[in-house]
Amino acid sequence: MAQVNEDYLKLPGSYLFSEIARRVNQFKEENPMADIIRLGIGDVTRPLPTAVVEAMKKAVDEMGQAETFRGYGPEQGYEFLSQTIIDNDFTPRGVKLSPDEVFISDGAKSDTANFQELFGVNNTIAVTDPVYPVYVDTNVMAGRTGFPNELGQFEKLVYLPCTEENGMKPILPQTHVDMIYLCFPNNPSGVTLSKEELKQWVDYARENQSIILFDAAYESFIREENVPHSIFEIEGAREVAVEFRSFSKTAGFTGTRCGYTVVPKEVKVYDAKGEDHSLNSLWLRRQTTKFNGVSYPVQVAAAAVYTEEGQKQVKETIDYYMENARIIREGLEQAGYKVFGGINAPYIWMKTPDNMGSWEFFDKLMKEVNIVGTPGAGFGANGEGYFRLTAFGTRENTVRAIERIKTKM
Amino acid sequence: MAQVNEDYLKLPGSYLFSEIARRVNQFKEENPMADIIRLGIGDVTRPLPTAVVEAMKKAVDEMGQAETFRGYGPEQGYEFLSQTIIDNDFTPRGVKLSPDEVFISDGAKSDTANFQELFGVNNTIAVTDPVYPVYVDTNVMAGRTGFPNELGQFEKLVYLPCTEENGMKPILPQTHVDMIYLCFPNNPSGVTLSKEELKQWVDYARENQSIILFDAAYESFIREENVPHSIFEIEGAREVAVEFRSFSKTAGFTGTRCGYTVVPKEVKVYDAKGEDHSLNSLWLRRQTTKFNGVSYPVQVAAAAVYTEEGQKQVKETIDYYMENARIIREGLEQAGYKVFGGINAPYIWMKTPDNMGSWEFFDKLMKEVNIVGTPGAGFGANGEGYFRLTAFGTRENTVRAIERIKTKM
Numbered sequence: 001m002a003q004v005n006e007d008y009l010k011l012p013g014s015y016l017f018s019e020i021a022r023r024v025n026q027f028k029e030e031n032p033m034a035d036i037i038r039l040g041i042g043d044v045t046r047p048l049p050t051a052v053v054e055a056m057k058k059a060v061d062e063m064g065q066a067e068t069f070r071g072y073g074p075e076q077g078y079e080f081l082s083q084t085i086i087d088n089d090f091t092p093r094g095v096k097l098s099p100d101e102v103f104i105s106d107g108a109k110s111d112t113a114n115f116q117e118l119f120g121v122n123n124t125i126a127v128t129d130p131v132y133p134v135y136v137d138t139n140v141m142a143g144r145t146g147f148p149n150e151l152g153q154f155e156k157l158v159y160l161p162c163t164e165e166n167g168m169k170p171i172l173p174q175t176h177v178d179m180i181y182l183c184f185p186n187n188p189s190g191v192t193l194s195k196e197e198l199k200q201w202v203d204y205a206r207e208n209q210s211i212i213l214f215d216a217a218y219e220s221f222i223r224e225e226n227v228p229h230s231i232f233e234i235e236g237a238r239e240v241a242v243e244f245r246s247f248s249k250t251a252g253f254t255g256t257r258c259g260y261t262v263v264p265k266e267v268k269v270y271d272a273k274g275e276d277h278s279l280n281s282l283w284l285r286r287q288t289t290k291f292n293g294v295s296y297p298v299q300v301a302a303a304a305v306y307t308e309e310g311q312k313q314v315k316e317t318i319d320y321y322m323e324n325a326r327i328i329r330e331g332l333e334q335a336g337y338k339v340f341g342g343i344n345a346p347y348i349w350m351k352t353p354d355n356m357g358s359w360e361f362f363d364k365l366m367k368e369v370n371i372v373g374t375p376g377a378g379f380g381a382n383g384e385g386y387f388r389l390t391a392f393g394t395r396e397n398t399v400r401a402i403e404r405i406k407t408k409m
Numbered sequence: 410m411a412q413v414n415e416d417y418l419k420l421p422g423s424y425l426f427s428e429i430a431r432r433v434n435q436f437k438e439e440n441p442m443a444d445i446i447r448l449g450i451g452d453v454t455r456p457l458p459t460a461v462v463e464a465m466k467k468a469v470d471e472m473g474q475a476e477t478f479r480g481y482g483p484e485q486g487y488e489f490l491s492q493t494i495i496d497n498d499f500t501p502r503g504v505k506l507s508p509d510e511v512f513i514s515d516g517a518k519s520d521t522a523n524f525q526e527l528f529g530v531n532n533t534i535a536v537t538d539p540v541y542p543v544y545v546d547t548n549v550m551a552g553r554t555g556f557p558n559e560l561g562q563f564e565k566l567v568y569l570p571c572t573e574e575n576g577m578k579p580i581l582p583q584t585h586v587d588m589i590y591l592c593f594p595n596n597p598s599g600v601t602l603s604k605e606e607l608k609q610w611v612d613y614a615r616e617n618q619s620i621i622l623f624d625a626a627y628e629s630f631i632r633e634e635n636v637p638h639s640i641f642e643i644e645g646a647r648e649v650a651v652e653f654r655s656f657s658k659t660a661g662f663t664g665t666r667c668g669y670t671v672v673p674k675e676v677k678v679y680d681a682k683g684e685d686h687s688l689n690s691l692w693l694r695r696q697t698t699k700f701n702g703v704s705y706p707v708q709v710a711a712a713a714v715y716t717e718e719g720q721k722q723v724k725e726t727i728d729y730y731m732e733n734a735r736i737i738r739e740g741l742e743q744a745g746y747k748v749f750g751g752i753n754a755p756y757i758w759m760k761t762p763d764n765m766g767s768w769e770f771f772d773k774l775m776k777e778v779n780i781v782g783t784p785g786a787g788f789g790a791n792g793e794g795y796f797r798l799t800a801f802g803t804r805e806n807t808v809r810a811i812e813r814i815k816t817k818m
Binding site: 301 | 476
């Protein structure tokens with residue numbers, strides 16, 4: 001009799017964005033004329049840059065000619081892309097990497113989800129609360145947790161609360177942990193750490209032989225000085241950190257699919273005898289066994305993001321979204337709300353009025369002013385009482401949404 | 410201290426195709442003028458069909474315009490593709506499927522590698538021997554095996570020998586197994602099962618509440634009648650089977666990346682209490698949590714395979730490869746070798762002369778006539794004494810390779 005992976009059964013049935021979709025669809029059925037504005041899911045709306053489109057089409061043409069056709073590429077990606085990434089995203093910040101430390105993938109979701117496979121089932125894991133649900137769910141599926149409690153927090157996981165008191169910045173774990181998921185600029189709160197603050201985490205990891213799984217999917221939205229774009233700007237991070245990056249929000253690749261993961265050769269994990277093993281080699285083994293590389297035209301498209309024209313167009317798009325972020329942030333502040341984020345990130349994390357539950361506020365916002373956001377509780381117990389809005393809408397919708405909140409609520 | 414997944418350490422360090430590449434590179438360094446013909450790795454050489462190229466470019470253009478831009482799509486793929494697949498690959502063969510039973514992915518390698526996650530760690534697994542290494546390696550990584558013996562066979566796995574005596578067709582397991590990996594047309598042997606033969610496996614699975622993981626990546630190469638293209642042509646298979654398909658070999662997508670997996674809603678696995686759970690729901694949970702869907706232009710490209718022009722072009726390409734297969738098969742037979750496959754599959758599985766070891770034959774073939782194939786031992790203990798050639802080369806190289814074998818060995 002084929003047995004199920006019982007760890008899958010620990011997960012609640014409904015995923016955050018499915019539940020939102022269900023509520024929105026029900027509301028639309030009951031109110032077919034409602035002019036709904038969606039500032040919920042973190043999906044972009046601006047098209048691919050022209051430079052990216054042209055490069056990708058040229059690569060598709062290559063695939064149609066026997067002389068230039070490409071079959072299987074390297075599972076870890078083509079060096080024309082990994083070297084371009086290094087030259088543009090890392091070298092200018094003083095971070096030295098070699099192409100075999102950069103693994104091209106179909107996106108940061110896959111990589112942040114799959115990377116945990118390299119670790120033993122008994123590692124202790126710390127996550128922030130609130131948190132991007134993928135880190136938690138994938139570790140539940142892999143059997144590194146017990147069951148959830150009434151707050152939805154899983155036994156054995158170490159939750160690091162991000163609250164109004166600590167300015168949404170987690171404090172170091174009080175007990176030993178082996179793996180730490182950090183995401184800065186943060187999803188959902190939009191806050192960032194300074195270099196000094198991030199260094200405390202690197203120092204903790206070095207002292208504890210822990211690994212930091214650093215999600216930098218939103219680094220291109222950083223505007224302020226002294227905010228690290230990569231954890232490898234921090235001394236010693238090459239020994240203890242892995243970094244996930246994505247073209248999704250940077251260059252509009254949510255539907256095109258490309259990201260990458262940096263695994264320095266110095267990062268080690270340990271077996272029961274205390275012998276060390278290279279995470280870089282383990283990830284290479286995982287990717288060559290379970291993955292067949294990213295579509296060649298998509299890799300060409302990603303490389304085109306770094307051309308002069310590509311960079312100019314990407315900057316315009318990010319400026320556009322960050323102007324949305326400013327409009328949301330300042331509008332909400334003027335309306336009297338307490339807000340986080342929106343300065344170095346496309347997310348604005350607002351406190352609900354009068355300690356209202358976040359799903360209650362979701363329903364209120366949808367029904368009274370027809371705006372869809374994301375309830376903070378969907379990101380963890382400490383997200384309760386908060387609400388996430390994103391800057392990825394159109395300018396017109398963003399302006400209209402804030403106007404509605406300011407005048408009708 | 411972060412601990413490694415010790416199951417990864419059970420795997421031998423070097424993967425089959427890396428070892429081949431190493432030997433070929435060394436030979437080339439020592440013999441820079443050698444005119445090497447590669448009939449080893451199963452990669453295609455014919456370009457994408459024009460219909461696919463044109464459709465994909467149009468989709469890339471859509472991504473460059475705000476009005477037609479697409480961000481995140483459904484993780485399980487767009488219905489325009491899954492419905493097209495059903496209408497073309499299944500309905501004409503009398504197999505009824507609904508779009509939510511078809512999951513679009515970046516290829517059959519990812520899916521055959523990841524699908525085992527849904528199962529408990531104590532399931533007993535049967536694989537043929539020889540076998541596509543991904544089935545074995547991913548179950549080793551997941552902890553469902555012990556250590557390998559001196560033949561490279563992992564403890565706890567049930568190996569089903571495919572030998573000259575049984576015509577490379579495995580016989581049913583003599584002990585109970587929970588999961589069975591089958592691949593027909595087979596990689597590496599190229600043999601197929603008749604409907605009656607495949608029905609025995611479906612019946613076994615129904616009696617034992619086992620699951621058949623059926624890899625049909627090569628179904629488009631089937632030429633003979635009474636060879637099932639899908640396991641779902643067999644009565645009762647909807648209750649016990651999952652099927653993996655790929656556009657890689659069918660339409661030249663090895664570098665473009667698209668495949669799909671069919672998970673009927675009737676297929677169940679069981680928890681410790683004996684309660685059943687839908688594999689379809691579990692796979693949906695896995696994919697929505699760990700995957701973000703296939704690139705939109707790639708899905709449009711895959712749909713174009715099914716247009717009238719696409720089908721015509723794909724048929725021409727497959728005819729081309731199958732003519733190569735005929736040339737290889739008949740040439741080897743004329744040269745006195747015992748061969749399997751090459752009739753309904755792009756693989757020709759030959760017995761080495763005089764019981765020569767398969768790596769020894771690899772070296773001999775490379776050094777004496779400069780042809781690179783794949784040693785059978787790379788596919789399992791029972792592959793020892795065999796050698797795989799593929800029909801994916803150019804016509805010219807295929808003809809030259811067989812001529813060399815016939816005249817110079």
